[in-house]
Structures are given as structure tokens and as C-alpha cells.
Amino acid sequence: xxxxxxxxxxxxxxxxxxxxxxxxxxxxxxxxxxxxxxxxxxxxxxxxxxxxxxxxxxxxxxxxxxxxxxxxxxxxxxxxxxxxxxxxxxxxxxxxxxxxxxxxxxxxxxxxxxxxxxxxxxxxxxxxxxxxxxxxxxxxxxxxxxxxxxxx
Numbered sequence: 001x002x003x004x005x006x007x008x009x010x011x012x013x014x015x016x017x018x019x020x021x022x023x024x025x026x027x028x029x030x031x032x033x034x035x036x037x038x039x040x041x042x043x044x045x046x047x048x049x050x051x052x053x054x055x056x057x058x059x060x061x062x063x064x065x066x067x068x069x070x071x072x073x074x075x076x077x078x079x080x081x082x083x084x085x086x087x088x089x090x091x092x093x094x095x096x097x098x099x100x101x102x103x104x105x106x107x108x109x110x111x112x113x114x115x116x117x118x119x120x121x122x123x124x125x126x127x128x129x130x131x132x133x134x135x136x137x138x139x140x141x142x143x144x145x146x147x148x149x150x151x152x
Contacts, residue, residue: 005053005093006035023082027089034060054094054135061090062138098136100145106132107142107149119150 003011009032016025038056039048068083098106110128114121125146130139 004050005057006032008093009035023085024089027086030086031057031060031090031093051134057090057094058135058138061087061094064090095134095136097138098133100141103129103133103137103142103145104149107145111149116150119147122146122150125150
């Protein structure tokens with residue numbers, strides 16, 4: 001069986017310590033803590049799946065992107081590079097993202113399957129697409145493309 005994301009992070013933590021890569025080390029420690037925290041919220045006998053690990057990392061990336069937006073808005077651009085570096089480290093553990101063209105094809109397929117025709121059906125289409133992409137696309141991007149496809 002392949003390694004879980006947490007196992008990969010723990011292995012990379014040791015490598016970052018040996019290499020004295022403090023920036024990567026700090027990010028990996030935060031990722032490990034976020035996964036372990038999410039794991040403790042579940043009952044002990046419940047397994048923590050790879051999809052759940054991906055969700056935790058996606059939330060982390062989303063928070064970093066929101067922080068970057070806020071930093072730029074208030075003019076604190078000197079710390080943006082640090083946040084971007086954290087996103088880059090985190091993305092090593094996420095599945096490769098889908099291109100917009102691939103997403104558009106999935107959206108067209110979901111519109112056909114759900115019978116969506118108007119902007120009122122946006123939620124159905126987004127739900128159908130998000131269940132298919134599981135960690136390979138951000139919700140905001142999917143939402144924007146669905147609205148464009150439905151003319152909302």
C-alpha cells in the first residue's frame with residue numbers, strides 16, 4: 001500500500017531537519033499538526049482516509065491564499081513570499097490539479113447528467129463536479145466555471 005500523506009510528511013521532516021531547511025521544516029510541522037488535529041476529532045476506531053488528509057491540506061492552502069490577499073490589501077507585501085513558499089511546500093502532497101479545460105469538460109458532463117439549465121441549478125452542478133475532482137481543483141475555481149457555463 002502507498003504511504004499516507006502524513007507518513008510522507010514525517011519522512012520529509014527528517015530530511016528537512018538534516019538539510020537545516022528551516023522554512024520547509026516549519027511548514028511541514030504545521031501540516032503534520034493540522035492532520036493530527038483533524039485525526040483526533042474523529043472517533044479512535046475510525047480510520048483517517050487519504051481524502052481527509054487532502055481536505056486538511058486544501059484548507060491549509062486556502063487559508064494561506066486568503067492571508068496573501070489580506071497582506072496585499074493592507075500593503076504588507078514583504079511577508080507574501082513566505083506564505084507563497086508555504087503553499088508550494090503543501091502542494092507537494094496534494095494530487096496534481098486539473099487544468100481549466102479538463103474542469104470545463106467535467107462541468108459540461110455534470111450539466112448534462114443533472115439536467116441543469118439555469119443559474120438556479122448551480123449548486124447541483126458544483127456538487128456533482130466536486131465529488132469527481134476530490135482535491136484536484138479548488139471550489140472557487142469550480143464555482144466560477146460553473147457560473148460561466150450556466151450563464152449566471
